[in-house]
Amino acid sequence: MSELTIYHGGVDNPRSISDHQEMSKLLAERGIRFEQWQASAQLGPESSQEDILGAYNEQVDALKKASGFQSVDVISLHPEHPQKEVMREKFLNEHIHTDDEVRFFVDGQGLFYLHFDEVVMTVLCEKGDLISVPAHTKHWFDMGPSPDFKCIRLFTDEAGWVAQMTGDTIAERYPRFE
DSSP states (O other), rough: OOOEEEESSSSOOOEEOOOOHHHHHHTTTTTEEEEEEOOOSOOOOOOOOOHHHHHHHHHHHHHHHHHHHHHHEEEEEEOOOHHHHHHHHHHSSSSSSSSSSEEEEEEEEEEEEETTTEEEEEEEEEEEEEEEEEETTEEEEOSSSSSSSEEEEEEGGGGOOOEEOOOGGGGGOOOOOO
């Protein structure tokens, strides 16, 4: 189940919300887009990138038109991936991007951490969830020790998605996605 957890001033006394509409409303107040999408076709574990993009063509096209995204792809990571630890570590430090970070979870799950001054919000995204983190928003991502997800990614400029580390060690003070 998708979940939003809000931490004020540290990890003590977090507030958790699992109602999707309330999550969307609270995240929208911070400029974060959070939606649920339904596929127009049945997908399975062996579905190709073309199958996946075809099943979500209507939603992807609408988002591309509304936000100016130029390219789209599908990324997949499984527990057997030989570089899973390296890939996990790459995203566990706070960073920003000059492009929006848009992920739609076709399958699996991952945890986004969003940092706003004294507030950190975590968003557990699962199958059917779309999250769009605006450019220059401080955040990090944890795919867990056994990553198993498939995501559609949208870009205005793929080169603009390069992570710029903030140097803040805040991510070390929050629970990881286990």
